[in-house]
Every structure is written in structure tokens, then in C-alpha cells.
Amino acid sequence: MRIAVALARAQLMEFMRSLYHQRAYQEVITPQLFSKTLWETSGHWDNYKEDMFVLELPAGKHDGGLLGLKPMNCPGHCLIFDHEYRSYRELPVRLADFSPLHRYARGVRRDGGGLTSSGY
Numbered sequence: 192m193r194i195a196v197a198l199a200r201a202q203l204m205e206f207m208r209s210l211y212h213q214r215a216y217q218e219v220i221t222p223q224l225f226s227k228t229l230w231e232t233s234g235h236w237d238n239y240k241e242d243m244f245v246l247e248l249p250a251g252k253h254d255g256g257l258l259g260l261k262p263m264n265c266p267g268h269c270l271i272f273d274h275e276y277r278s279y280r281e282l283p284v285r286l287a288d289f290s291p292l293h294r295y296a297r298g299v300r301r302d303g304g305g306l307t308s309s310g311y
Contacts, residue, residue, distance in 0.1 A: 204289060216285040221267030223290070227257040233266040242294050262294040 211218065224246070230236040236259075244260040261267065268286050277284070 207287075211285075211287045214285065216287040218287045218289065219268070219271060220290050221261070221264060221271070221288055223261055223293075224258040225261060225266050227259060229266050229270070230259050233269055235263065235266060239263070242296070244293060244295055260293045261290075262292055264288045264290070264292070 208218065227236060227245075230240070230243075239262060240259070243262050246258045246260070248256060248258065264286075268288065271286060272284055
């Protein structure tokens, strides 16, 4: 059964890639963890922090700050876009990201917690 699911997933991804290619999307893969600072800058922290898994790092590691396991791709794509100077003639920039997303979904389990993932 797992082999059939993996095969179906691979075929679906190839189909999606062909559509993305036709529409001039660039495939990217972004990290799974981003700093709280980035989530705040993107405006997602205030709206989505309750749906994120957050890790607190000890002092001296990554400024002793918080990292959020990504429930969406937007902040990573903003970093990619901001990485180089762009002309308005390059717009729109189209990015396709197949990396997994993770959300803290209340009500998935009887105890009121759970992890949902769009990944594997």
C-alpha cells in the first residue's frame, strides 16, 4: 500500500511540475525553521503563532531566540525574493515550493493537540 501511495504522490508531483514549468514557476526548497524575527517581519507571527510549533533555543544559540516550524511558505519566499535586486520587468516572480508544511491543529486528537503536515 505504501508503495502505491508513494508512486501516486510522485506522479502527482511530476504533473504539478509540468504545469509549473508551463507557467514559468521556479521550484525552490526552503528551510523548515525560521526565526521569530522573520515571522514578525512578514506579519505572520501575530496571526499564526497559535498554529505554529515554536522552539526556544538556549542563550547563545541563534540569539537565544524562538524558532517557528513553518506552517506556510511566505516568509521563505520573501527572503528569496529579497536576496537580489530586481526590476519591475521581472514581475511576477513565481516560486513553487514542495517542502513540507507543519501546523499545530487543535482537535485532531482527543486530547486537543496534534500535528498536521502537508509533507510526506
